Amino acid sequence: MDCIFNELSIVQLPNIPVAQDVLNSFVKTAMDAKRVGFERIRITESVGQNLYNLALTDRYFVSHWLEDPTVDTELKNRFRLIVANPPLFNKDELFQESEFKYSEFKVDVDGLMKDVIGLGVAYLMDTLSVSLRTNNKWCETAISLQRSYFDSDENLCEDLVNVLHLSDTTHLEYHSAWLEQKRRSSLQKSADLWKKREEFFPNIVLCGDVQRQITRIGFSSHFDQIISRLRTLDHVASQWKEGNFNLDSINQKTNLRISGESKSTLRKFSGERKFKLPDGRRELHEFHIKTGDLRFHFFPDNESKTIYVGYIGPHLNTSSE
Amino acid sequence: MIQRVVLHNFKAFQYAEIGLEKLNLFTGMNGMGKSSFIQSLLLLRQSVLFGGASMLRNGVLLKGQYIEIGNGKDAQNINADSDNIGFEIDFEDGTSLSLEYSFSAESDFLGCHNVRFKEEEILKQVLFTHGNFQYLSAERKSPSNTFSSSSSQISLYHSLGKFGEFTAHYIAIYQRQPLHLAELIINEAPNTLLDQIDAWYSRITPNTHLKATYFPELDLAKLTFSFGTGTDATPEFTPINVGFGFTYVLPVITAVLAAKKGDLIIIENPESHLHPQGQAQLGELFAKAAQAGVQLIIETHSDHLLNGVRVAVKKQQIIPENVSVFYFERSNESTEHITEIIQPQIDKNGRLSQQPKGFFDEYAKQLDQLLQ
Numbered sequence: 076m077d078c079i080f081n082e083l084s085i086v087q088l089p090n091i092p093v094a095q096d097v098l099n100s101f102v103k104t105a106m107d108a109k110r111v112g113f114e115r116i117r118i119t120e121s122v123g124q125n126l127y128n129l130a131l132t133d134r135y136f137v138s139h140w141l142e143d144p145t146v147d148t149e150l151k152n153r154f155r156l157i158v159a160n161p162p163l164f165n166k167d168e169l170f171q172e173s174e175f176k177y178s179e180f181k182v183d184v185d186g187l188m189k190d191v192i193g194l195g196v197a198y199l200m201d202t203l204s205v206s207l208r209t210n211n212k213w214c215e216t217a218i219s220l221q222r223s224y225f226d227s228d229e230n231l232c233e234d235l236v237n238v239l240h241l242s243d244t245t246h247l248e249y250h251s252a253w254l255e256q257k258r259r260s261s262l263q264k265s266a267d268l269w270k271k272r273e274e275f276f277p278n279i280v281l282c283g284d285v286q287r288q289i290t291r292i293g294f295s296s297h298f299d300q301i302i303s304r305l306r307t308l309d310h311v312a313s314q315w316k317e318g319n320f321n322l323d324s325i326n327q328k329t330n331l332r333i334s335g336e337s338k339s340t341l342r343k344f345s346g347e348r349k350f351k352l353p354d355g356r357r358e359l360h361e362f363h364i365k366t367g368d369l370r371f372h373f374f375p376d377n378e379s380k381t382i383y384v385g386y387i388g389p390h391l392n393t394s395s396e
Numbered sequence: 397m398i399q400r401v402v403l404h405n406f407k408a409f410q411y412a413e414i415g416l417e418k419l420n421l422f423t424g425m426n427g428m429g430k431s432s433f434i435q436s437l438l439l440l441r442q443s444v445l446f447g448g449a450s451m452l453r454n455g456v457l458l459k460g461q462y463i464e465i466g467n468g469k470d471a472q473n474i475n476a477d478s479d480n481i482g483f484e485i486d487f488e489d490g491t492s493l494s495l496e497y498s499f500s501a502e503s504d505f506l507g508c509h510n511v512r513f514k515e516e517e518i519l520k521q522v523l524f525t526h527g528n529f530q531y532l533s534a535e536r537k538s539p540s541n542t543f544s545s546s547s548s549q550i551s552l553y554h555s556l557g558k559f560g561e562f563t564a565h566y567i568a569i570y571q572r573q574p575l576h577l578a579e580l581i582i583n584e585a586p587n588t589l590l591d592q593i594d595a596w597y598s599r600i601t602p603n604t605h606l607k608a609t610y611f612p613e614l615d616l617a618k619l620t621f622s623f624g625t626g627t628d629a630t631p632e633f634t635p636i637n638v639g640f641g642f643t644y645v646l647p648v649i650t651a652v653l654a655a656k657k658g659d660l661i662i663i664e665n666p667e668s669h670l671h672p673q674g675q676a677q678l679g680e681l682f683a684k685a686a687q688a689g690v691q692l693i694i695e696t697h698s699d700h701l702l703n704g705v706r707v708a709v710k711k712q713q714i715i716p717e718n719v720s721v722f723y724f725e726r727s728n729e730s731t732e733h734i735t736e737i738i739q740p741q742i743d744k745n746g747r748l749s750q751q752p753k754g755f756f757d758e759y760a761k762q763l764d765q766l767l768q
Contacts, residue, residue, distance in 0.1 A: 106764055115751070124745070149766045156760045162747045342399065343720070344739070346413030355477065357411060392739050392749070394717065 079197035080118040084206035094131035115161040123163040198238040265289040278312035297367035320375035339394040350385025360385040397488040404482030407432040417720040419686035424724030438462040449515035458504040469501040491517040526553040530651040534664035539635035539643040560647025564617035568610035579688040600674035641669035657689035667698035679704020687714040699756040710746035
């Protein structure tokens with residue numbers, strides 16, 4: 076699971092020792108978060124592509140800190156690993172993760188309402204946001220955000236939401252109950268999904284690999300949506316008596332929004348989408364349904380009029396060509 | 397170019413399918429099946445070189461000039477779902493090859509079960525031709541005072557030998573030839589094979605100069621290294637008296653610098669005995685060659701090499717779509733020995749879409765212990 080960095084927490088600090096303390100605390104917090112399952116911290120493009128030039132004080136930049144002989148080398152290298160590996164993100168992520176067509180977030184910082192991306196993405200992904208401790212605001216375990224969005228009837232709505240927040244190791248202790256509850260509920264849901272698959276979805280077949288895949292999902296907040304979409308697909312399967320599987324007609328009649336894959340994705344990554352059916356055949360499960368950070372892939376067998384679900388998990392690789 | 401490879405019941409895989417790009421990095425812990433893919437290509441190649449394309453209609457040789465897998469029982473996956481071992485290869489030009497061979501436990505020859513291909517089409521593929529193919533195994537020729545020579549290997553086949561044993565002879569003969577691929581040329585040096593080898597070496601150790609000489613009367617070749625320029629230059633040292641890594645990496649650098657567009661190069665552990673800076677330089681060299689049209693299949697344990705490729709992507713020396721990274725991992729949750737292949741993608745910023753546990757995370761793990 077990813078933590079999302081709050082780009083507003085980068086501000087100029089009064090002096091170098093304070094800047095060093097802030098980065099020291101950030102690295103330690105990131106390491107502790109990793110230990111409890113937050114593998115990566117993702118940062119915005121605006122920060123990530125300009126990292127060396129970010130000013131920590133008026134004349135002490137991140138690049139100076141990385142070259143500073145008074146700072147522990149291991150600490151600096153750990154910082155490099157935290158920030159240099161994961162993919163960057165930008166405003167588009169707010170649209171990809173949102174159930175609505177448009178979502179924007181603002182946060183009150185010292186009396187000013189400021190646009191923010193990272194905190195909004197963390198809220199939409201139901202995960203922790205993480206900040207540098209550069210303002211009392213960023214020392215809290217939750218931060219209030221003002222959200223604007225268009226609802227399903229195209230009305231512009233506004234509301235206040237809270238995003239869970241982290242800037243200190245002690246915050247992790249505070250969040251541990253939430254984390255544990257999320258982990259347990261996901262595990263329980265994945266166990267139930269497999270155990271009761273025939274009862275829940277009598278008209279579709281969950282293939283063998285799914286049992287293992289769903290135990291690996293960890294704590295996704297989109298499990299309920301997966302179950303709801305599988306139910307809809309189950310209903311579709313119960314109605315399929317004749318003719319070939321008709322994607323367009325199902326997409327018109329349901330909210331499943333089933334997609335296929337591009338030619339280049341299939342050329343490069345078809346191996347990831349081939350799963351074994353219970354009878355031993357291995358088939359390409361090209362059709363998929365998206366919900367937040369999860370996908371499921373299925374294969375409609377036109378001969379037997381059966382829908383096989385071969386994959387439930389994070390989105391598979393796609394080609395951008 | 398090879399575009400897709402499917403293995404069925406072969407070695408580590410009951411079934412596996414991968415799509416290849418220009419630059420392909422095979423990574424993962426030992427014994428996870430990285431080599432199975434490379435071996436499948438080599439055993440098909442050695443069978444065709446031995447008996448022509450029609451050989452594949454009779455069967456495949458498990459022991460041959462490139463690899464010695466053993467007998468059928470060594471080639472078959474332990475969870476095989478049938479008595480057949482299958483290979484499928486799709487090439488970029490639309491040619492494809494579908495081969496199924498019958499399992500025979502005690503034989504080093506697997507007889508034909510069902511094959512589908514057109515001989516004249518597959519014989520055009522560099523996987524099956526001479527002159528456009530290099531394979532360098534993990535075990536390469538170590539430093540020595542003299543090196544083997546083979547006029548047929550270097551002149552007819554443009555081969556450095558699977559141990560790189562003919563590299564010194566190759567350089568001695570072709571040292572004045574210009575590189576085929578302009579993308580690999582380091583501009584500060586003249587465009588000859590020898591000068592460019594020196595230039596790439598000098599990125600690893602400054603001012604390195606190589607000399608390769610062929611002695612026809614003795615039918616062997618010699619290498620020497622010297623360092624520095626002008627009056628500060630050192631005497632010539634034999635390979636035994638300079639770092640082991642100099643000789644060990646020479647076939648790798650030579651294979652890539654001598655390549656032409658459309659060639660296929662397969663290298664196992666190119667980073668062996670090379671210090672981290674040199675490993676990162678190899679990443680850049682491979683990236684540039686791949687962008688210039690060479691297909692490379694590289695098995696590696698080097699995060700420095702991977703990072704060299706990532707930086708090359710960020711510097712736009714190669715487009716991210718031309719790179720595939722495969723991480724071979726064995727699932728702990730399954731009672732069966734099943735290897736999974738995960739493909740972390742490199743984006744235009746050189747960042748990784750995912751970092752599965754065990755995928756070059758050891759440095760971070762050790763740092764964490766130091767910092768805790």
